[in-house]
Amino acid sequence: MQRLAMDLRVLSRELALYLEHQVRVGFFGSGVGLSLILGFSVAYACYYLSSIAKKPQLVIGGESFSRFLQDHCPVVTETYYPTVWCWESRGQTLLRPFITAKPPVQYRNELIKTADGGQISLDWFDNNNSACYVDASTRPTILLLPGLTGTSKESYILHMIHLSEELGYRCVVFNNRGVAGESLLTPRTYCCANTEDLEAVIHHVHSLYPVAPFLAAGVSMGGMLLLNYLGKIGSKTPLMAAATFSVGWNTFACSESLERPLNWLLFNYYLTTCLQSSVKNESYEHRHMFVEQIDMDQVMKAKSIREFDKLFTAVMFGYRTLDDYYSDASPNRRLKSVGIPVLCLNAADDVFSPSHDYAPVPLPGENLSLFASSSQSPRVNEFEVFFPLTWKRV
Numbered sequence: 071m072q073r074l075a076m077d078l079r080v081l082s083r084e085l086a087l088y089l090e091h092q093v094r095v096g097f098f099g100s101g102v103g104l105s106l107i108l109g110f111s112v113a114y115a116c117y118y119l120s121s122i123a124k125k126p127q128l129v130i131g132g133e134s135f136s137r138f139l140q141d142h143c144p145v146v147t148e149t150y151y152p153t154v155w156c157w158e159s160r161g162q163t164l165l166r167p168f169i170t171a172k173p174p175v176q177y178r179n180e181l182i183k184t185a186d187g188g189q190i191s192l193d194w195f196d197n198n199n200s201a202c203y204v205d206a207s208t209r210p211t212i213l214l215l216p217g218l219t220g221t222s223k224e225s226y227i228l229h230m231i232h233l234s235e236e237l238g239y240r241c242v243v244f245n246n247r248g249v250a251g252e253s254l255l256t257p258r259t260y261c262c263a264n265t266e267d268l269e270a271v272i273h274h275v276h277s278l279y280p281v282a283p284f285l286a287a288g289v290s291m292g293g294m295l296l297l298n299y300l301g302k303i304g305s306k307t308p309l310m311a312a313a314t315f316s317v318g319w320n321t322f323a324c325s326e327s328l329e330r331p332l333n334w335l336l337f338n339y340y341l342t343t344c345l346q347s348s349v350k351n352e353s354y355e356h357r358h359m360f361v362e363q364i365d366m367d368q369v370m371k372a373k374s375i376r377e378f379d380k381l382f383t384a385v386m387f388g389y390r391t392l393d394d395y396y397s398d399a400s401p402n403r404r405l406k407s408v409g410i411p412v413l414c415l416n417a418a419d420d421v422f423s424p425s426h427d428y429a430p431v432p433l434p435g436e437n438l439s440l441f442a443s444s445s446q447s448p449r450v451n452e453f454e455v456f457f458p459l460t461w462k463r464v
Contacts, residue, residue, distance in 0.1 A: 123151045135411055143413070159419045160336060172225050173232040177243075181252060182274055188256040190267055191245040192275075193222035195231050202238030210239045210283040213275060213309075215268075215292025217316075219344040221250045226289060226315075240282075244271050244292075248348050257359040259349060261383050262294040262321075263399035265302055272299075276308040286312045290422060293317035293414070294401050300412065301404020311411045318423045321396040325376045327424045337421065338374050345378050346370055360386070 128146050130136040139146050153162065177193040184190060196206070203209035212234050216224050222243035231241045245252075246260035247267065260267065276284055286309050288296035293314030300307060318324035328338040346369065350357035357366050364385050372378040380392040389395040397403070416423055 118154060123149055125149050159417055160421060173228045175228050175231050177222060184267060184270055186256050188247060188258060189252060190247060190271060191250040191252045193243040195241040197235055197240045200238040207279060208282050211275060211279055212239050212241045213286040214241055214243045215288035215296055217290030217292055218341060219249055219348060221245050242275055254359060258386060261387055262291050263298060263395060264387050265295065265299040268295055268299050272308060283310055284308050285310055289315045297401035298404060301407045304407050305409025307410060309410055313413045315415050316420055316423060317401060317414060319402040321399045323424055324422055327421050329374060333421045342372055342375055342378050
């Protein structure tokens with residue numbers, strides 16, 4: 071017993087001396103601390119390189135389009151390295167507003183009238199200082215479609231315009247009704263299934279510059295609207311080519327993903343409040359226009375995009391049920407009718423467009439290409455390694 075007590079005293083003394091040394095030297099200054107840090111870093115690097123950084127999965131409908139992309143857009147065949155310090159899609163989506171710069175862009179606004187008496191706000195970047203295309207009549211025009219509740223002020227739109235400026239292109243941003251500050255003149259907003267406003271905008275822009283190359287790019291809901299338009303009109307469109315980013319291919323799957331508890335908390339509820347704000351403001355300027363056909367009190371109580379669509383969007387555009395609207399809004403139903411080259415970019419872990427929504431199967435049209443990142447990556451942010459570079463390279 072005495073020997074055990076002596077051993078305990080010796081052990082206590084040795085432990086006290088060790089802890090005293092550690093406090094004085096510091097954990098990171100000790101060999102044990104450095105070993106732990108080095109071991110963790112090596113393990114993390116191995117996991118990142120083996121499970122996170124991967125080449126994208128490229129699915130192409132036609133061989134000629136495949137060769138074109140590999141020759142002119144080599145990034146589609148390169149390994150994608152998501153940001154090492156934040157590679158999960160939800161984290162990057164939440165961080166984007168805080169760490170992504172907004173390039174200054176001077177717009178020229180234009181309001182055009184629609185057949186039903188409404189108006190659409192277009193924000194033009196004319197790029198009159200273009201050195202590559204001095205003649206405005208032949209300067210390539212890019213039509214940009216923002217995401218749900220998005221406008222020409224979104225950072226991803228500003229970056230696309232900034233990069234288009236370097237190429238000498240002209241850009242015009244299609245703002246959906248009621249979201250860019252303009253007044254609603256008729257009791258109608260927008261949805262990704264109804265392409266009438268987009269058709270009017272494309273006709274208007276093409277009539278202004280009929281000989282200029284005309285292209286379009288849509289983000290999220292804007293991409294869904296663009297694909298639905300292309301699927302309806304086929305090869306008769308004046309557009310030469312298009313690109314989409316983070317499109318929801320199946321509206322049912324998108325809604326189901328966004329209603330998972332964490333996704334609802336982080337994204338769904340916020341976007342629902344944005345939709346509600348687009349049909350009302352402090353003076354109820356817009357809300358009074360819908361009271362005859364829609365129960366606006368119930369709309370303002372909606373807690374999810376699905377509820378808002380059921381109470382407002384589906385009713386406004388004359389759908390019998392929400393399922394009828396969601397079925398009509400899903401672009402995957404119309405892909406076989408697309409008649410121009412389209413490059414579609416999706417992230418494998420995008421909560422707005424789950425990967426099972428666009429399972430990599432042969433595409434029905436020879437002009438379609440699905441660039442699906444096979445590892446963790448964000449929606450439209452595409453942060454790479456330490457900085458947001460991939461968006462620019464694409």
